[in-house]
Amino acid sequence: MRAVSAPVLSAEIERFVQHLRVERRLAARSLTLYTAALADLQARAAEDGVELPSAQPHHLRRWVARLRERGLGPRSIAITLAAWRGLYRYWGRERLVPNNPVDGLRPPKAPQSLPKALPVDQAVALMQAPAAAESGAVSAALAARDHCIVELLYGCGLRVGELVGLDHHAGPQAAGWIDAADASAHVLGKGSKRRSLPVGEPALQALAAWLACRGLLAHGGEAALFVSQRGTRLSPSQVRSRLKAMALAAGLPTGVHPHMLRHSFASHLLQSSGDLRAVQELLGHANIATTQIYTKLDFQHLAKVYDAAHPRAKRR
CATH class of the missing domain: 1.10.443.10 (Intergrase catalytic core)
Incomplete structure (x- = not known):
């Protein structure tokens, strides 16, 4: 099987990737996804004859539309936009661009799926x-x-x-x-x-x-x-x-x-304690909103117990 070669990035983009790797210490998987997204951005700009530091919001909207036409899901588009936005913010701090053309773009809303936990x-x-x-x-x-x-x-x-x-x-x-x-x-x-x-x-x-x-x-x-x-x-x-x-x-x-065992740990702990903040700390979530999804899983569990046990929950 042939090895997949790493994308060749411009020196300006490569400096941003180095920033992510060394200063931001991005996880290896995230770095791979960001690098692929930046290579895609570079290719789309070259295809349209646009210099990336001069790209305008309408260029970025067109490129996002092409991502959707290609069948990318909301989560993949969100990761791509995060990489693009990060690049322009970095260039902004370096005074290479006057504004960030990605700032007004939002990915399509993804349906929120509940984590799967074991009973x-x-x-x-x-x-x-x-x-x-x-x-x-x-x-x-x-x-x-x-x-x-x-x-x-x-x-x-x-x-x-x-x-x-x-x-x-x-x-x-x-x-x-x-x-x-x-x-x-x-x-x-x-x-x-x-x-x-x-x-x-x-x-x-x-x-x-x-x-x-x-x-x-x-x-x-x-x-x-x-x-x-x-x-x-x-x-x-x-x-x-x-x-x-x-x-x-x-x-x-x-x-x-x-x-799934991590989800089970969080869900079972929340069911027993009801202490969302403690679960957040134990999971290492930076934002409590990430942990709050387990409250929905907990409610789903309680709803099943109610439907199965309460006489007024029976449906004909």
Whole structure:
């Protein structure tokens, strides 16, 4: 399979990308999306014979219309506009443009979809699923690792990137670690923001079981807490694959993925406590509006209970 070459950007756009990478410390996935959006902007301007610093709002409106004609969804268009707007704001600070032609543009409104969370009984079933039946020390180590992973994803609400970024020991170079003595996890979240989370007793027990056999898999000197069978740091795709297999073995829906356990953590915690601000802090959301979507999920759960149980809710 041929490797996909990176887009060739102008020097002016490349400086903005460097700004995003070094100063803004944009996540790798976001940087890839922004770079693609900026390459698209550059191509559309060249196609129409427009110098980007001289582009006017009507040019940008035309290019957004072409995105819609191409079939891009509201979320993709929103990301594209964010990249374009950021470029012109950066150029504005550099005094390369007098105004931002993207400022008045808004993406089409996307229908708000509720996050998918597991019911409590299914989440508990996944945590309590028996270890793999294969015999042998390596199989037992893999089973202990996988159990620890699901306990941390559900028990702490970690993103999969935060989970695989955990190191075996705390240190100046560690992106994240778990302090078992203090029952706390310290992770590096979005925007390179650190946060600390409590770790429950079941997760601590699972961690101790995994650490007892981690040496069977980890290469000497490997810093990662979670390693693959090859002895190196586990990747997000490997975690997704293992979680899918575990969910199937536990009789859960096939669509279980790491972020569903994060949604489940938030939803179940909000149902029990009703403390939206605490859930925001634990999830590491910069804006509480992001967390408020779980109140809708909570209301949906309550509505189902009402429809099923209250005599006045019965519909003919």
